[in-house]
Amino acid sequence: MEALPGFSHNFKHGEVCRLKKSLYGLKQSPRAWFGRFTFAMKKYGYQQRNDENEMNKLKTALFAEFEMKDLGDLKYFLGIEVSRSKHGIFICQKKYILDLLAETGMIDCKPADTPMVINQKLFVKTKAKAADKDRYQSLVGKLIYLAHTRPDIAYAVGVVSQFMHQLQEDHMGAVLRIIRYLKGTSDHGVLLKANGHLKVQIYTDADWAGDKGNRRSTSGYFSMIGGNLVTWKSKKQKVVSLSSAEVEFRGIARGLAEALWLRKLVTEIGFAPKESIRIMSDNEVAIQIS
Known part of the structure; x- marks a missing residue:
């Protein structure tokens, strides 16, 4: 092992560190x-x-x-499966999900229709029973990695990840529901295919004052390049917004930052956008402010 920076002056020619x-x-x-x-x-x-x-x-x-070899087309990498066909490239994490179900003993559980209960508001209740912290953090960590190919669980995973250090039984129940949802959708993923264009589109939305604990809002976006879903994100805003227009405008700003980054990226790899990037929002006031 080569000498670390700052220690090399103490080494003679040919001397190295012993790797422990x-x-x-x-x-x-x-x-x-x-x-x-x-x-x-x-x-x-x-x-x-x-x-x-x-x-x-x-x-x-x-x-x-390096000592290496060419394995050909990518098929499996770090739990992500890649399949190629005439329809395009399909990425999913089916084996990862099945391993998670087996690890949690939920391989035979009844699947849930949605990742979360509709309009469910999770928060820290007073004197509520605590859950197993180590198990909770382990499961949420696995779900965060799984969200790389599952945009349908991104929001739910973002919600349960907010209670990593103040978890209660309701929070654990929400995590287990996500896993039950995955049981029925283990073969879902993202399909990337040629659609004859390379237009960049951003869709934004926000949930005003959705956090029952501190009344902060959550905004999210997803981006499409050439008709393919490529990035998605859901994150709680840092400040409390006083109106739905304000929170939607902040959501548009996040989407705009993503649009600028994507435009720079596709330009660097030789596919500069030929049209303006479109950012979509469903709030008329926020659109007018923009």
Whole structure:
């Protein structure tokens, strides 16, 4: 192992550190590996591009730099399944869901129709019975990762993740309902297909004063590129809005920030938008203010 920065002056030529623990398995291993990979990429002067020749040249260079092999088209990575067909590319986490059901002993549970009870307002009640903190945090963490391919549970997961340190039985019940919903929708995911255009569209919405505990609002958005769903987010606002128009306007602002980032991204990879990005909202007053 090479000497750490700041200690190298104490080492003679050819001296190294003795590695007491391997890199893999440490909390910092993803960051360290990405840093090493980034260094190799920059050394060869590469940037992200959709070019087969450049990709093949990169593979040859990486084979010389690292001990690796080409596994072909992506099929499974970190719990995410990728399927290709004439209809497009479908990503889901079915095996991840089945493993979660087996782990929680809910493989034979009755499926729920929705991720949350309609109009359910979760908050911290006075003198309510607490739930198992370790189990709750573990389940919510798994659901957060699962939301990468399941926009239909993103809002519900965002709600239950707010009670990681003040959890009660009602909160655990909401988590288990999400899992019951997943039982009936384990094969759901996101389909990416060619629709003949690359238009960028953002849809925004907000729930005014939806938090019964502190009356803060939740805003969310999802974005479409070429008719495909690519990003989605639901987050509680940092301040209390005094009207539905204000909270909807803040939601539009979040959507606008996402639109600017997406425009920069698609431009960098060679697909600059030819039309203005459309941001959709259902509040007339917020639209007029915008």
